[in-house]
Amino acid sequence: MTPADQTADLFAEPDPHADGHGPDLHWPDVRAWLQAHPQTLLDDRSLLEEVGLKPHGRNVVEFGRAALTRLEEAAEREADARKRIESIARANFAAQTQTHVAALDLLEARNPSDLARRLDAVAQGRFGLAGAAIALERPGGVPFGWRGLEAGDVDALLGEHGLTWLGPMFEGLDLFGPSPEPIRSVALIRMAPHLGGDRAEQARPALCAFASSEEEGFTPGMGCELVAFIARVVERTAERWPVLN
Template sequence: MTEDSRIVRTPNPPAAAGTPSAKRSVTAADVEQYLRRHPDFLVKHANLAEVLAPPTRDNGDGVVDLQYFLVHRLRGELSGLKEQQQNLIGTIRANTANQARVYEAVLAMLNATSFEHFIEIVTSDLAIILDVDAVALCVETNGFLDAGDRMAGVRILANGRIDGLLGDGRDVMLGEVMLGDADIFGGAATLVQSQAMSRLRFSPKAPHGLLVFGSRREDTFHPGLGTELLMFLSRALESCVRRWLDLPAD
């Protein structure tokens, strides 16, 4: 082989200082070095605390190693945040479903073809639409009707009874009941374990009314539940009654 025909081999360029070889596995020392250069790594990647095994060291002299407790506390906080997130998602989904039901209920009332049909929708159809066990539409006597009378599906209450149920000046009440009120729910009273009540102000020229929903579940209606949708439905119902009976709003 002549000198001109020899293969000239170019040596590989040296690896950059501090850069591990491409073929070399990452070692514990590499990880330690990286973490020392990035002390906030676990702060930015807090989810790793769920899989890391915290060390337990005896430092002697009665010194407690707080690292173990800090990591476990972080794990607990992450678990709590995840639970809060799931609860929030569940609440949002439930509120969205309830909102859709209330909108459907309002549309059903607006589509009534007569006042009698409207009363039937309120006292019968709303229970199905809103997924409750009982619905009652009540009106006080105001001196013109006898308590206990029935008028087209409307339950008649004694004058002043609504203030007695809600409290003077209150318009909404939600909560658990030992037994439903037979004057309100009739035969369905024995099923009712929780209820939502909303005062109805039809007109200055008409007695107050009461819209009541009953559920056989104790936790369906409770004082901590939002009342915005119930109030919206009540205002829509009042407007429909004024339209059908030609009552003034003011």
């Protein structure tokens, strides 16, 4: 019989018929001895390394897999957050690019009617909206393709000092042309163009209006920087031409 065959089985039940001679090791006894003499095992660094344990100082606890799992979960959360930020950044960059291209298209307008047509076209083609319109208060002439408003309508819609309004479609707001789908939300931006380019002339209250067929297309909590930028481009471009009565 080889020495390997003579290795004690620590988990075997004690032999009641053993004669009491020779080593008779059993795991409960070994475990109890290690619990009573832990420093003996801790001081044997070579044995610890042989069984795959990492020796540390007395006050250091090796968490192993648990610590690695927490690190992996943190890395996954960080990666998910980074992906969301990158997605938002790409969407913002695309929206800004479309806005800049739309501004260049509006600047090429040849007259007030062409400006209104181009605004509606870029709203639909570049931003996926239901349409856009320019509205101007009377008295005074209203260019072809623009919508006429009565005096005080802009303040009635936005408030006396309001500059913008984003939210559900107004009942009876007749600013947009025919649409294949019902208009469910709108963005209204106040303008005050000095029509004809004469800055000494009193500015006329006006609106740059955008329509969406989606209820969440424009909401009160939404930022309006991009549509406000387009409205400013429309306002300044409209000042190139006089409006005839």
